[in-house]
Amino acid sequence: MKEYNPHEIEPRMQQAWAAADLFHVTEDADKPKKYVLEMFPYPSGDIHMGHVRNYSIGDVVARYNGMRGFNVLHPMGWDAFGLPAENAAIKHHSHPATWTYANIETQKASFKRMGFSYDWDRTVVACDPEYYRWGQWMFLQFWKRGLVERRNSPVNWCPSCKTVLANEQVVDGRCWRCGSVVEKRDLTQWYLKITDYAQELLDDLDQLTGWPDRVRQMQANWIGRSEGAEVDFILCDKGGAVPENPSDHDRITVFTTRADTLFGCSFFVLAPEYKGLIDLVVGTEYEQPVRDLIDATAQVSAVERAQGDREKHGVFTGRYVINPINGEKVPVWVADYVVADYGTGAVMAVPCGDQRDFEFARKYDLPIVPIILDKDDELYNQLKDEHGRVVTTVDWDAAFAAEGWLVQSGKYTGLKGGKHSEGESAIVADLEARGCGRRKVEFRLRDWLISRQRYWGNPIPAIHCPTCGVVPVPEEDLPVRLPEDIDLAAGETLATHEGFVKCTCPRCGGEARRETDTMDTFTCSSWYYLRYTDPHNDTVPFARDNANRWMPVDQYVGGIEHAILHLLYSRFFTKMLRDMGMLDFNEPFTNLLTQGMVKDAHGETMSKSKGNVIAPEDMIAHYGADAVRTYILFMAPPDKDLQWDEEGLAGIYRFLTRVWRQVNDLMGKAGESTLFDPTAQNAGKASSVEQAAKVLRRERHRVVGKVTNDMERNSFNTAIAAIMELSNAVGSYVRVASAEMRAADPELAALDREVAEVLVKLLSPMAPHWADELWETVLDNQGYLYGCVWPTFDAQAAQADEVELAIQINGKVRAHITVGADAAEDEVREQALAAIKDQTEGQTVAKAIVIPGRLVNIVVR
Ligand code: ANZ
Ligand code: ZN
Secondary structure, X not given: OOOOOHHHHHHHHHHHHHHHOOOOOOOOOOOOEEEEEEOOOOOOOOOOHHHHHHHHHHHHHHHHHHHOOOEEEOOOOEOOOOHHHHHHHHHHOOOHHHHHHHHHHHHHHHHHHOOOOOOHHHOOEOOOHHHHHHHHHHHHHHHHOOOEEEEEEEEEEEOOOOEEEOHHHEEOOEEOOOOOEOEEEEEEEEEEOHHHHHHHHHHHHHHOOEXXXXXXXXXXXXXXXXXXXXXXXXXXXXXXXXXXXXXXXXXXXXXXXXXXXXXXXXXXEEOOOOOOHHHHHOOOOOHHHHHHHHHHHHHOOHHHHHOXXXXXXEEEEEEEEEOOOOOOEEEEEEEOOOOOOOOOOEEEEOOOOOHHHHHHHXXXXXXXXXXXXXXXXXXXXXXXXXXXXXXXOOOOOOOOXXXXXXXXXXXXXXXXXXXXXXXXXXXXXXXHHOOOEEEEEEEOOOOEEOEEOOOOOEEOOEEEEOOOEEEEOOHHHOOOOOOOOOOHHXXXXXXXXXXXXXXXXXXXXXXXXXXXXXXXXXXXHHOHHHHOOOOOOOOOOOOHHHHHHHOOEOEEEEEHHHOOHHHHHHHHHHHHHHHOOOOOOOOOEOEEEEEOOEEOOOOOEOXXXXXXXXXXXHXXXXXXXXXXXXXXXXXXXXOOOEEOOHHHHHHHHHHHHHHHHHHHHHOOOOHHHOOOOOOOOOOOOHHHHHHHHHHHHHHHHHHHHHHHHHHHOOOHHHHHHHHHHHHHHHHHHHHHOOHHHHHHOHHHHHHHHHHHHHHHHHHOOOOHHHHHHHHHHHOOOOOOOOOOOOOOOOHHHHOXXXXXXXXXXXXXXXXXXXXXXXXXXXXXXXXXHHHOOHHHOXXXXXXXXXXXXXXXXXXXX
């Protein structure tokens, strides 16, 4: 017998697979399709254990489905634009492409070394002009359809990456990439109007039943739909008089989810960035304090400002507004806890119901008018019939934010109050009728800011012409190529590269300047999965038929860190492309698996700075790729974190070695290495061989059933555990049955071959080199297991033919019996009663209930 030697088998097998072009996908409309995809990596250097885990999961799903008769699409590519390449180029005085393509080669070699079944012919590299030209083309189509906008607004600026960021890339006020505190700047930038799709992006989350609930919830929260109303307040003039015929100019509108609390509005707040704020105070004693607050707020980082427990700052403007519900005059303040980019940037403050307003009222000594209370509150009983205002302020510890009952609220007194309450509906209906309010839905989601002030990205195809304004680059001029002669280390950027910037206007032919912003790299990853369906098309980004045939992705595998960013943007792109008629489905990813992290033995994340990184190449060099793959799938459910334990990896290596010997033994090829143990009890005895064979036959069917079921639900760890059980049954069998005995009995010989084949097939998705080697050299088959038929099983044969049942007497287990697995109920009852005859002497059996397969319950008196 040849010993198991992954170092010899694996490279040889990988070459053979490549030579046979084994993983090449053919368009085969007769077979059902399965699109298995792992998020494409950023080519940052060599692969780490997180990659190994991500791609091992995808590879097992792909190989398994191929064996289940699907035509599998399993591609790989690189998300190759981005800042690290640029930083490396600056450091090494080279070009980002040099670093990027070198890393791609390294990663690709590692993926091949892992034995992943990718169709390399479909590779997509995002920085390849053949790919990015289609990103530019899509940008132009979106622009035509009004989905692109250039606007000036306060944006997130990362001072260390020297570029703006999308809201999604600001995590707790910090840059998602480098962790620097993000600054606000007013800049003119390019946006994609994702808010046009806010409602659909939210609604369709319901269809995504194959996604983790957590991810769906995160997206829903990010989109942040809020149902409420707009309410118009009339601004009094500087003298405090109510304008007789108020114009639009005299109106300030708020967004509120709690119109029911209008009677409790004791002040009014504008965001410091509120447009037209200075006009309200100009020339008055309030102007300077307001200006000071505006300046002070501008110094505060977005992180700090978003913190709920941060001290609130505000100043009075000297102005008043009229509360439309009761005509009351309410003072207008400016405060930093109100933000400009939500709702209207103005708030009707109700300190009795809103904690932020409450804290502000406390600090600045503004009235807290109780208008909503609990029925068992003493104050409620005192005020329950009050329609007018009796109590104007209370001395509470916190706002009453719950649902309650309205008091001191005019004709609405007595109605239930709260979000979506009857009080809220009644008040909004009346405001609507009077023309000073209307239903409104707000979203937290903001348009996607896609311009980046960096070189290594996809150039935005626009031209600035002094005569014609901003003009799209004509489609026939695509791609706008990145210039190769750029010295980033010397501080050159696209904006300083005259050769790139200088151009002629496609409209008037005059001298013009090219746009120098590049697109957020998340635009590249928003549609790469579509390009894989038609990677070489040079007339369109992908043919509609190809996309419709392969999409949606059946199983997507990737990190939870993309729960919002990449997954939301991809859903958005899919919907825009659908509306352009380029494809006919609504969602790109049917099933999503977010794999857990690989941590070190102490449960810490692996990182270079901590020095606790386990390099995949070292592990492969020691144990081989098959052991690493199988280990990483065995150690934890795929969506849970995994704690690295080299002992466990060594254990899996021993397991593969043991099954290797067992398969050889079953095939009569173990020779000296046979696992037959002549000294074992009952070794060579016909009855014990027969018993072990019976168990083995049953296990063969049971385990195939279990593994199939587990693979269908991506439960690879339990699938591997079940294969171990089958291996145990083989162990018991070959220990007592010598190779000679088994060869001499045709039934046993057939069982041997069948079990050997089953073992090899079941493990082939996880340990493909190991399996293919056994398949060919020990099982004497031609070809490879890739796409071979997955073993079937007989549920009947998987059943134990005898079962042990517990017998309870008055609820306590008193005996056990063994009965045939398909014994009739009467027969079981009879046997049970006979078994407990002695113990129930002198008592009457009132009931004997058989619970098949489990127990017999006997009641005696
Ligand atoms: C009055 C009120 C009374 C409110 C009450 C709440 C409770 P969601 O649910 O997140 O949509 N708000 C509106 N615009 C704001 C802004 N630009 N900056 C800060 N706060 C703003 O929150 C809606 C509520 O947030 C609105 O309803 C408003 O306060 C506040 F007992 O209006 B509410
Ligand atoms: Zn022009």
